[in-house]
Amino acid sequence: MPSKRLSVVVTRRLPDAVETRLKELFDVSLRDTDAPMTQDELVAAVKSADVLVPTLTDRIDAGLIGQAGENLRLIANFGAGVDHIDVDTARSRGILVSNTPGVVTEDTADMVLALMLGVTRRIQEGLSIMQKGEWEGWAPNALLGGRLGGRRLGILGMGRIGQAVARRAKAFGMQIHYHNRRRLRSEIEADLDATYWESLDQMVARMDILSVNCPHTPSTFHLLNARRLKLLKPSAVIVNTSRGEVIDENALTRMLKAGELAGAGLDVYEHGHRGNPELRDMPNVVMLPHMGSATQEGRMEMGEKVIINVKTFADGHRPPDQVVPAML
Structure with missing residues (x-):
């Protein structure tokens, strides 16, 4: 039988x-x-x-x-x-x-770089102009963004995905920094040219771009709360492809509205799958429907x-x- x-x-x-x-x-x-x-x-x-x-x-x-x-x-x-x-x-x-x-490691890491480029190179604004038929031709000062090369990238969570992001960012000429529960082995740090920060506060305050790549656990809920987000430079960009609950989304929205952050690239959201409605109309915010692993x-x-x-x-x-x- x-x-x-x-x-x-x-x-x-x-x-x-x-x-x-x-x-x-x-x-x-x-x-x-x-x-x-x-x-x-x-x-x-x-x-x-x-x-x-x-x-x-x-x-x-x-x-x-x-x-x-x-x-x-x-x-x-x-x-x-x-x-x-x-x-x-x-x-x-x-x-x-x-x-x-x-x-999902490689696919999500690809999306992190896509969101970085989307925000820093103002791709969403360019798409909107083209889709509305409002482009009047090339101009020297139109839609000026910034290059990734030379920027300091802070990676929050240096597991498989964080390390895959670091490898890609290194190829773009970025300076790699990270905060993790445990420091990486010295040979991995050397391979990635990565600088470890035991203090998340100290790292956040110095970064040009912050990428969230840690899981959502009780200890990471609102790890980027209002106080910690305030440490970011006004010129900084934040990217999240991990879990929305890691960031206090309402605090992030307030800072973006007030011009206290340069932009955000989001693939995940704290409350449900729609995200804060106020984020949708911001030209410096790229919002995706949880596409990080969608291959x-x-x-x-x-x-x-x-x-x-x-x-x-x-x-x-x-x-x-x-x-x-x-x-x-």
Whole structure:
């Protein structure tokens, strides 16, 4: 008799090839629509499934986990960030959590540079003029921005993505500085020509561009609060492709409106997915809809990692990308 296949519930539409492979391996429930599951649908999923495959749009909190059926033993997240999952509560219930680390590194780092260029070279303003048909021809003083070469870049969070940003920025001729929970090994610092700052306040006050590349955890919530944002130079630019909760968005908005910052490039937002409405009309702010990891290659690699994690678990082994509270 063949062994019973795992019951797997997928909460969002995934790439066709990923869904097809999941269907081949497991007893899978797939979505017909790309809309996020409702709370009632999530409750039904955790009550029935052996494995839940959520995304960052699903809030897997203690209340939801408390309603899980006895069969739920793995939450195989489609994505690297797990701040939407209560890992501690899952662990206390004997439910493993896995993620997909590493696959979004290069794509997100590309987007950091795109946002830096978008703000410093006033690309959004140029696009708007062209789209409105308002361009009257080249002029020596029109839309003057600034070059990246020679600017000091402060990287907040020097993990995989932070280091990938540093490599790109170095190629642009930028001076690399960083603040991290742990200092990098000396050979990595030397390879990146990176200067370490133990004091985030001291680093922030000296940077021309600040890139946020740390995860959202209780210790990083509003790490860039109103007081710390005030330390930035008025000519500074801030870029965030990590998590919106790291920045006090209301304080950032007030400073941009008051001309106390030169600009911002944002791919993530503190409150929901729309961002502060006042930011949308600012010519020196580039806003994107969480596109940092949005490449076909990245989504496929994320799906492949999910499949490996679930298949390894089904075979009776620990998922290779298991997340434990000590990692957070």
